[in-house]
Amino acid sequence: MIQTLIADDELLARHKLRQLLREEPGIEVVGEGSTASDIAELVRATTPQLLFLDVRMPGMDGLELMAQLSRMTDGYAPRVILTTAYDQYALRAFELNAVDYLLKPFTAERLHTAVERAQEEIRTVEKSSDRGLSRDVTSPSYTSRIVFKSRGRILFMPVSDIRWISAEENYVRICTGTETHLLRETMASMEQRLDPKSFLRVHRSAMVNLHYVKEVRTESKGDFMVLLANGHKLAMSRSYHARIGELLSRA
Numbered sequence: 001m002i003q004t005l006i007a008d009d010e011l012l013a014r015h016k017l018r019q020l021l022r023e024e025p026g027i028e029v030v031g032e033g034s035t036a037s038d039i040a041e042l043v044r045a046t047t048p049q050l051l052f053l054d055v056r057m058p059g060m061d062g063l064e065l066m067a068q069l070s071r072m073t074d075g076y077a078p079r080v081i082l083t084t085a086y087d088q089y090a091l092r093a094f095e096l097n098a099v100d101y102l103l104k105p106f107t108a109e110r111l112h113t114a115v116e117r118a119q120e121e122i123r124t125v126e127k128s129s130d131r132g133l134s135r136d137v138t139s140p141s142y143t144s145r146i147v148f149k150s151r152g153r154i155l156f157m158p159v160s161d162i163r164w165i166s167a168e169e170n171y172v173r174i175c176t177g178t179e180t181h182l183l184r185e186t187m188a189s190m191e192q193r194l195d196p197k198s199f200l201r202v203h204r205s206a207m208v209n210l211h212y213v214k215e216v217r218t219e220s221k222g223d224f225m226v227l228l229a230n231g232h233k234l235a236m237s238r239s240y241h242a243r244i245g246e247l248l249s250r251a
Contacts, residue, residue, distance in 0.1 A: 036060035167205035
């Protein structure tokens, strides 16, 4: 059973969510609270695997609490699903690695999707623990989705969809198989967020998803070039070429 906490300053909202979770197999609600300080204490006492967290609560909002929880109990923190009536916090929530973002009022079907996503992440962590991998905070946690606004929409893009990323002044261009998007990010921040086993920096202004790399070529003038499976070509600088053999062998 996945031990779960509910955090919401509205009693009726907590009651409704608890009722909905009774229909979710494998979920056990072990506590609930109405303030961030209450939830922080409950997390310390029960070490739950999952937390449903309202954004607007007395004293400290849910996003501040998420940041605090990541520093608690030797780096342990539960997976978090945000529940709120406001959509403006979505980008910040996913920067803090929220599993999902439920806009109130949400349906039982939408809740089920969020619970399944959380269960999958929790199973992945447990499998890593079974293989003897530490859950210590010093082990990096890489994002599985990039969340951003584009033409009036909030997009949730799995990083597995990304083919390559290029730098354009104060932006990065994320390229998938069918479209591109400009984000106000730096290549350095993207490199920190993405798993180096899958994403390789090939140039000061370019990064590729290794799963879509077909080959690395040496051009006639001795320059290096990365050829992707769809035929797209990217220049590879000499300073990054030395890393390609080892990282490709892990892909």
